[in-house]
Amino acid sequence: MTRQYSSPSELVESLTSLPKGNELPPIHLWDPPFCGDIDIRILSDGSWLYMGTAIDRVSMVRLFSTVLKRDEDGSFYLVTPVEKVRIQVDDAPFVAISVERREDKLYFLTNVGDQCVLGEHHGLWVLEEPVSGEPKPYIRVRDNLDALINRNTFYQLIDMAEEKQINGKCHLVISSSEHFYSLGSIEDSRSE
Structure with missing residues (x-):
């Protein structure tokens, strides 16, 4: 069953009663019924698509990101107090686009405006891209939602x-925050 909205704006209308500003809605308290799939997809570069077309309104993407939830089954959902619709996510739903060191903490900013401090509740790990062998670094942003750290930001971390x-x-x-994170092992080029 696929939930069809005539446009993303129609879905936005169902979200008009949510908190304004930077406050996140209490989606952890909501347990609405599953209403099917909606043709929204988040690409690995952080772009959001509706029926294959880019959602260009930054405010709309930000709003959707505040009601995004990942369930125990690994699926991603947009959740309102009255309905839950499944969407597709190619990799991580967010992209970490910058990092800044302030004293002993590293502050990350995502493509949807979320900020987090690397530490106990916002861990960092690096996987390896199976085909290329390139590193794929991630940070936990909130709840069960992660951000892929973009290449420029990863290079900044390497410099630090x-x-x-x-x-x-x-x-x-x-x-950061009295925790240590490996960006990966390095090979001693002198032994080659």
Whole structure:
């Protein structure tokens, strides 16, 4: 069953009673019935599409991002107090587009305006792209939602990193909020 809206604006109308400003709605308190799939897709670069067409209104994307939820089954949903519709997400729903060090903390900003501080509740990890072997770094933004860290931001983290020995291997490590995160092991080019 696919839920058909004539436009994303129709879905926005159902969200008009949500909190304004930077306050996130209490979606963790809502348990609406599943109403089907909607043809909204978040691409790996953070772009949002409706029926294959880009959603260009930044305010609309921001609004949708505030009611985005990832359930235990790994599926992503837009949730209102009265309905829940499934959407498709190619990778992570958000992209971390900048990082800034302030004292001993690293502050990240996402493409939808979320901010988080790398630390206990906002961890960082790096996976490897299966085909290319390139690193794919992520940060937990909120609840069960993550951001892929874009290349420029990852390079900034590499510039901030220090070399540390972990389990006999040299790693590039960053610190924030008294926690340490490996950006990956580095090979000693002198041994090649």
